[in-house]
């Protein structure tokens with residue numbers, strides 16, 4: 001605690017230090033400084049005004065500023081007389097009036113807290129105007145030095161020495177043009193138009209009667225812009241008034257050139273406002289974070305303890321791989337002699353020992369065909385008297401030929417060893433999965449979020465279920481219950497039942513289902529469709545948050561930049577695990593294939609990931625559309641080359657040795673791995689450990705999905721109405737807006753159910769028929785009328 005306090009203290013001091021260092025004035029200081037400038041500008045204005053009448057009288061007292069007995073005639077006394085003398089007489093003459101103007105604007109900007117970027121331009125143009133004005137006045141009114149000031153006079157003198165009177169005149173004209181063009185967007189056409197309009201205006205002023213009548217139509221046209229004038233003072237009876245009120249619109253309509261200017265300045269204002277708003281929301285979020293800290297999704301289960309390593313067994317592999325030198329030598333000799341028999345010379349041979357297989361890398365002598373070695377696969381297997389030999393010719397990116405030979409005594413790769421590995425512990429991945437070990441005995445960790453879906457296949461008894469458990473265990477060891485939710489589909493009813501214990505921590509289910517683990521194939525369809533709704537909802541949230549994926553969304557949500565009152569919430573990853581996918585396809589077919597394909601295609605960005613396992617990797621189970629969306633695939637041992645091709649698009653899975661020996665591909669490369677072994681008692685221990693801790697009140701609820709077969713009939717049968725019918729009717733009537741999404745939001749219902757209720761409301765005559773993108777018309781004006789209608793119906 002003490003540590004924490006000192007930490008937060010030091011944090012505070014550093015932030016205050018930062019505040020002191022940054023020279024950004026606070027809002028209060030801005031208001032004070034702004035008021036000071038405004039007052040100063042008023043004082044200057046009156047001093048300058050009064051200076052023109054009193055300067056002669058005050059001249060004698062200028063040097064006696066400190067003497068309290070001496071008084072000046074200037075409105076602001078000695079201060080006014082001195083400052084005006086400085087600016088008007090010694091400075092820029094009449095042009096000095098620009099200074100109080102600039103000060104007043106600056107003061108206003110500060111006072112109102114406006115963005116000061118445009119202010120710089122005002123100052124630059126103001127100063128240009130001052131200099132131009134004082135020179136021009138000095139030029140045209142050389143006899144009255146007070147008009148141009150000393151600077152105006154001297155600069156004129158200076159310029160005339162070099163360019164003569166005409167030169168100065170031309171310079172003045174040129175600078176005036178620059179000012180007009182840059183500052184007032186002056187164009188010759190605009191100038192000509194202006195004169196034309198003036199002419200028209202004068203003409204129309206002379207034709208009083210007809211203009212009154214022709215004006216009637218323009219008023220309608222311009223109603224939008226002139227609501228106030230027409231509403232407040234539109235006494236149609238008195239023509240003279242109408243006419244008077246007509247003049248301003250005529251002016252505006254006449255000055256076409258000015259209208260775009262106004263629009264432009266409007267646009268400029270908008271551009272300025274947006275960053276201010278964003279800054280404001282950012283500042284709000286920063287303030288919230290400062291006050292309450294970042295949003296912590298884990299807070300609700302703040303005391304949750306991650307499963308410990310000792311829940312896992314070492315499976316006798318704590319000593320690592322034991323190298324049997326004799327076996328190595330023997331295998332090497334057999335490989336070399338077999339190849340020699342076929343006249344294949346070897347330049348070099350190297351062995352890499354893995355947990356289940358050893359990879360012999362061969363560099364053949366020059367001129368040997370690779371395909372020749374590849375064809376000898378069976379002969380080498382025969383001579384080594386071993387199953388599961390796989391030849392990789394050539395090893396991609398290495399320029400060697402690999403021969404994988406199973407070890408006589410395979411080492412079990414325990415889940416404990418991979419979980420404990422540095423690679424897994426330090427993995428900075430969203431959903432890290434430790435599959436097992438590679439052939440070079442390295443722990444193999446991949447990110448499920450990047451896969452983004454996984455297809456697992458293999459003949460029965462080859463390690464699929466263990467593989468699934470390894471995936472789930474990896475996530476349980478790395479993720480808090482707030483961060484990931486599982487949906488299990490287990491038609492065999494035995495493989496995943498153990499995870500029932502962590503239902504209220506890690507599982508997600510449909511609102512009306514009793515069991516979180518789905519064993520009934522008909523329910524899978526509802527769950528998949530519900531997931532599709534969840535996917536659509538999440539995309540909607542991402543869209544409103546203006547982010548591209550769940551990671552960015554959650555970061556933004558944690559930084560409190562998204563308002564929970566607008567439906568934003570922390571989004572956990574959802575991992576859907578389907579065991580025995582073939583069984584599902586056989587019973588439900590297209591009905592599950594469509595939502596699965598949809599999810600597989602679209603769900604990657606919003607954190608829904610699918611893991612599908614199947615025993616039967618035939619093409620009618622792993623269809624093209626599914627395969628296309630599952631780039632990450634795992635093959636355990638299969639019985640035929642065809643099955644291997646179906647899963648991996650390559651052979652090799654038929655030559656695996658089983659017991660967790662697997663091939664993994666995520667695109668092109670195929671990696672041979674030994675799957676980590678996690679036994680059922682270990683899984684039981686982990687789920688017990690998690691299950692015994694405090695949990696959420698219930699499993700994570702998915703959006704409700706009402707199957708189509710539940711009917712969307714339009715008949716007005718009161719008994720068949722939805723339980724929420726009355727509530728929905730009240731919501732609709734109160735809001736006077738007939739939309740399904742309103743019901744969805746207010747009553748927290750799924751889309752389909754809300755749609756069904758809307759149909760029933762239509763049948764009951766409460767809302768009108770469907771009108772495309774518009775909300776339906778509400779036919780009942782208020783709650784009283786609704787009560788009456790429903791009562792009459794009941795009778």
Ligand SMILES: Nc1ncnc2c1ncn2[C@@H]1O[C@H](COP(=O)(O)OP(=O)(O)OP(=O)(O)O)[C@@H](O)[C@H]1O
Nearest residue numbers: 459460461462463464465466615659660675676677
């Ligand atoms: N990674 C592994 N390391 C060591 N042995 C393993 C491994 N994976 C599986 N085995 C052995 O293989 C047996 C069968 O594995 P598993 O139950 O995972 O097969 P399966 O493919 O799920 O079979 P089914 O499809 O019939 O459910 C296990 O009981 C275990 O003895």
